[in-house]
């Protein structure tokens with residue numbers, strides 16, 4: 252069990268939970284979180300927002316019973332963290348201009364991604380594009396992790412980015428947002444590969460139950476084990 256250090260309401264149903272957890276979590280990975288004994292039956296997958304080896308932070312939005320329970324937790328209480336799981340965002344040592352695009356709670360994995368890309372290659376530029384339907388959250392932190400931060404409220408974050416200005420683009424958010432971004436990349440003819448982090452519903456989180464599979468150019472794949480990060484062309488280039 253991990254001790255909760257902080258569980259802060261940020262507004263618009265968003266919370267930031269920090270827990271004591273020795274870890275080697277990488278950008279784009281997720282944990283299965285649980286703060287109850289029997290019900291709901293399943294643990295809930297939540298992306299790593301930030302991790303420093305001793306603590307992990309999670310950005311989550313209350314949408315149902317599990318996340319409501321998370322929101323009721325207080326500092327000093329405990330939460331079960333199983334992870335980190337999944338293949339996160341790739342290393343991109345030779346990419347100089349990187350764009351991170353997030354919509355809604357899909358912004359969660361992009362903070363650690365921005366920080367990590369800057370650390371891995373200090374000469375690369377990282378631009379972060381965030382889309383919110385309501386009041387933006389954590390923009391100070393995202394600003395610190397980016398060379399340039401663009402925030403869209405109530406519109407389409409995919410309108411804000413020129414795919415041709417980048418060497419690699421990474422996205423997380425609603426499937427429709429990532430599909431539109433993929434189509435924009437194809438239409439503009441950018442050479443930049445697009446990586447998408449899929450958030451299919453999960454049960455086991457470890458590749459055992461097949462609940463999370465998605466159709467790809469290479470057959471059905473398990474989002475929890477083979478992903479959650481895939482090439483956009485693998486997932487959206489097949490219809």
Ligand SMILES: Cc1cc2nc3c(=O)[nH]c(=O)nc-3n(C[C@H](O)[C@H](O)[C@H](O)COP(=O)(O)OP(=O)(O)OC[C@H]3O[C@@H](n4cnc5c(N)ncnc54)[C@H](O)[C@@H]3O)c2cc1C
Nearest residue numbers: 295296297298310311312314315316317318359450451452
């Ligand atoms: C790899 C991965 C990473 C994720 N990272 C985060 C994160 O960092 N922060 C965060 O807030 N959420 C994240 N999610 C989504 C999160 O797991 C769900 O919101 C959560 O499980 C909902 O649990 P609940 O019991 O509160 O809601 P439920 O009662 O289970 O569902 C409430 C409503 O939310 C919808 N819903 C539930 N899960 C999903 C999903 N995966 N995609 C779309 N709609 C869903 C349901 O259809 C329902 O309408 C992630 C999901 C995956 C698979």
Ligand code: FES
Nearest residue numbers: 454456460461475
């Ligand atoms: S959630 Fe069980 S196989 Fe992915």
